[in-house]
Amino acid sequence: MPDCIFCKIAEKQIPAKIAYEDKDLVAFHDINPQAPVHIQIIPKKHIARVSELTPETAPVVSQLVLAANRLADRLGIAEPGYRLVINCNPGAGQSVYHLHLHLLGGRAMKWPPG
Amino acid sequence: MPDCIFCKIAEKQIPAKIAYEDKDLVAFHDINPQAPVHIQIIPKKHIARVSELTPETAPVVSQLVLAANRLADRLGIAEPGYRLVINCNPGAGQSVYHLHLHLLGGRAMKWPPG
Numbered sequence: 001m002p003d004c005i006f007c008k009i010a011e012k013q014i015p016a017k018i019a020y021e022d023k024d025l026v027a028f029h030d031i032n033p034q035a036p037v038h039i040q041i042i043p044k045k046h047i048a049r050v051s052e053l054t055p056e057t058a059p060v061v062s063q064l065v066l067a068a069n070r071l072a073d074r075l076g077i078a079e080p081g082y083r084l085v086i087n088c089n090p091g092a093g094q095s096v097y098h099l100h101l102h103l104l105g106g107r108a109m110k111w112p113p114g
Numbered sequence: 115m116p117d118c119i120f121c122k123i124a125e126k127q128i129p130a131k132i133a134y135e136d137k138d139l140v141a142f143h144d145i146n147p148q149a150p151v152h153i154q155i156i157p158k159k160h161i162a163r164v165s166e167l168t169p170e171t172a173p174v175v176s177q178l179v180l181a182a183n184r185l186a187d188r189l190g191i192a193e194p195g196y197r198l199v200i201n202c203n204p205g206a207g208q209s210v211y212h213l214h215l216h217l218l219g220g221r222a223m224k225w226p227p228g
Contacts, residue, residue: 081205
């Protein structure tokens, strides 16, 4: 998608602090972190929002979560704990319309979750 | 798991306000809701936490998310927006050690997410 900032990060047209990459996914540090560790994990393929997933495309969510687990482990936040968040649409605070999973940790997370 | 409260809900040994059920999943309204709509979606099979998922068991996460999308649609919160949350371990506020996806909506969700 030509105007999608996350597509541009995936294609290295916009710089980001990359935390992980494979053929399907990219993970990068949030530029406005809400916790000591705050990483966005995205599919390289453009999907605007989680609600658009179909049974055919939904397996990418499992890939995002497995990548988050590995990152949490590597960054030392797995044991105290981490939170995974996906926002869908403006009422939830989705600001970039390219599916992304937030990985947050390194501090105690409060309840309610926003 | 004999002492798992969510296994007992899945097996109907403990009552819950069921919002959705299929052969693999159960969704029920949170007894301490943090938003007008607050539903827990769980696999029937006991998995203690998201960090324990393997490439073999991870597809259940996609099923949880697809079920959340359908529920959001049915409950009228898809369009304003909804948030999906998974907590892993005490630092993130995980209180029941049976994997569950929180679906929250029906109000504006704030940032940070807890």
